[in-house]
Amino acid sequence: MKHLFILTLLLLQIKVEAQTSALTVADSLYSIGNYSKAINEYSKVGGLSSALQIARSYNAVGNYEKAITQYQYVVEEDDTDQLAQLELGKLLLKVNRFEEAKSVFTNLTDFNTDHPEFQFYLGEANRKLNLSEESLEQYKKAIRLDSTHLRSLFQLAKHYTIKRERDKALKYILLGLDYYENDVSLINLHALVLFNDSQFEKAIPLFERVLKLGEDKDYVYEKLGICYNRNWEFKKAKEAYAILLKRDDTNSQTYFDLASVYQKESKLDSAKIFIKKAMAVQKPIFANGYSQLAYIAREQKDFKTAFRFFKMAHQEDTFDARIYYNMATTYDQFGADLQKKLTYYENFLKDYPNEHPYYYETAEKRISELKSEIHFAKE
Template identity: 50%
Template structure:
């Protein structure tokens, strides 16, 4: 009799276990194909920690972060040391900007498993989001110490030092990353920017060219390439790339302006004038540099009337720019014959900017004295 009961109990357990396994297989299949709501219902019938973890993941995938967090917390209440649940919950806290909770979990994980670079990296991300810069850098460096090929940490370190214009520090981490991932677009771009932001345009150029070789095509890249070619006096390549910028964005005022500068450097004055005028046409008006550039072109053509008009337009845009008004004075000095008219311009400069005691102020003071002497002797 006892033997029969034991057999029945074993069969019942086997049946229940088989049914449970069947539910999990169905739930896993539903989860894998993105049918998350039905997967949640299937997992709920099992009730194990593994199934509860999958429920948390399903809610996360749906975007119901509040329920996902609750489920992760439920899992950890049953097994507080389950690292996968802590890690995924920490990333979810980070995603939902609960930085305090994320920091707590990732700090705990780095202490439990200090040899895991991902834990250090995400702790660094948590600090970065909170603008705790020194802490974030320390965490990224810990990730790299643990795994010298941890590309995301190397990237964040390189990016920080590029932003700080600390080229040598940036290149240490960037070059280390490129040693393992030589065609990584983000790292190559960082290396180009490390030189570019340090005004080393010729050194930046081959790295921007490498991005193009790897299939990158965008407004940003062509703009950087064009400017590097411009600084390297490869004017035809600069023109080609600025025109590519305009194919991407025909309202890019900087590209029009720089095309004007390229043509000006290439002594093609009419084309320079055309593109700078196009820059004016497409942008919201703060046009000081464009008007100053057109004034300079007019001066090179000995068209003093136009130069004076452009400088006056620039002055209207920025009345506080002393250099612009000084140029008005010097062009007016050349353009007008009457010393009294010339004097009014210089006196206005002295009234507005004369207290700076710089080179321009001294030159204006000297010229005012000369003009007053000239007027005095003309009156006699």
Template identity: 50%
Template sequence: MRKSLLIIFILLLVKVHSQTQSNSAIADSLYATGNYAKAINYYAEDGTLNSSLQIARAYNVIGNYEKAIVQYQSVVTENPDLQIASFELGKLLFKTKAFDDARKLFSKLVKQAQDNPEYQYYLGEVFSELDQPASSLIAYKKAVEYDSTHLRSLFKLAKYFMVKNEKNQALAYIDKGLSFYPEDVSFINLKALTLFNDNAYDKAMPLFEKVLELGETKEYVYDKLAYCYYKNWEFEKARANYRKMLEIDDGNSDTYFKLAEAYRKDKEVDSAEIYIKEAMNIQKPVFAEGYARLGSMARAREDYKSALSYYNQAHGEDPSDPSIYHNICTLVDRTSKDPNVKIEYYEKYLEKYGKLKTRYASYYSTTVTKRISQLKEEIHLNAE
């Protein structure tokens, strides 16, 4: 009798184990093929730790983050040493912008496994979102300390120092990243931008060219490269890149202005005027910049009457710009024979802009004051 009961009990255990294995296998199959809702039901029947974790993952995959977080938290509470669950929960909290909760979790994970670079990296990301840059830098640096090839941490450090205009530190991290990943377009682009911001246009130029070769054909890359060519007196190459920008967006007036400047610098004033007018046609409303540039073009041709007309129109569009009115004053000074008229314009400049403290306004005020004195001395000498 006892023997029979024992056999029955063993058979029941085998049956239960078989059903459990069956539920888990079915759930895994459903999960693997993307049938997450049914997979959750089978995992729930299975009731094991792995199934509980898989339920959280399934909710996460289908975008039901609220239920995923609750499920993860349940698993973590019952299994505080299960780092994989805490790590996945931390990433989900970061994704859903629960940054302070994510910080607490990653801080805990770092204590459990300080030498894990991914934990350090995500802790840095959380501190960055919490606007605690000093703490984020420490975390990123630790990630690199434990894994010198940790590309994302190297990139974050490089980008931070680039934005801060700390060129040497930025380049140190960029070059370290490139030593492991020489064709990484993000690092090449970051190095190009760092050198560009440091006015090292000749060094930035081949890097932007490389970025384009690697398929990063974005408008800002063409823009930066065009300016590098412009600064290097390679005007045709500059214009070619500005035209590439217009292929991407032909409604950007700034690009037409830059193209015009590349022509003007190459002493092709007529072509420059064409693109300035094109820029002004696109602008709505017409801004003072266009008229001022046309004034500059006319002045370069020594067509002072047209130049004065353009600058007056520019002043009408933007009477707050001291440089525009200063150009009007100097043109009147050049074209008028009456020193009293010249003085009248210069005095109006001081009346309008004399109290401005910007660098250019202060410089103009100094030169205007000096010129008024010269003109008054000329009047006095002529009277004698």
């Protein structure tokens, strides 16, 4: 009997040593990214720890369905394993299974109410489900638990920036920048808030800093170009647009924006060149191009040419009331036919009855004056 007991102990020791050896091999394979072989070794070991590592290995190689199945097994066997649940929830978010992810993170927030990460990810699940109010509340809970929770601060700041709620956006942006002064995402949002608020001069150094921090994106140069132009820094505006055109010389908006810089400098011939380039590279925006050419011609007191371009713009876009209004007022400035002038204004009121009150009132006033002129001309 004594010998049998000793033999059993020896067999158990050998089994444990074999499992330990297999686990060491599996961990080593996992650590160097040899996930397929690691899965095979973990399968030999068995147990929840190995099952979790198998889930992670499947996740690492992109076999998400098998990873989810393994994670679910671990969680079902041990519903107190918060790490496994967190990893499962994040993976469910990744594969767009938002309702399931929400369920996982709801369980986690119920189980551990003081964990800001769990609150944040529940917010993410709600955001993906378009449950805006719920997601905002979760982000705010995360911040109450940890005032430095950067991702929650960013999501709140981003939401209020998009909604153009300036003060709320700045609250979370500035709170985040107090802790993370070089966070490029928050600096970018700060610049956008100021840009949207027409504070172009204050936005400029922030957009410039975004570029210095490595966010070398087209939209930054686009915003900077507008800011420089509005701040009368024409040389810098041209430099920003030159970078954009070097990257993409088929973007009509860049040519239009560059034309507006030259127009502001009163270099009208150069402005016309870039407007025509904009029209050449993107045919569908003829109405915009013709309108801008008309504005330049009118600025040069060439009302006949301006009228011709406004008329061409109207033919391209008959829904734009402003184009037709400009066509009427421009003809009024040079035309000799009083009845034709009257007809343009009357057609404006008939075809665009819900336009800006200023246009409507001006047209009505001019109709009254023209009718008087026509009446006296007949006497």
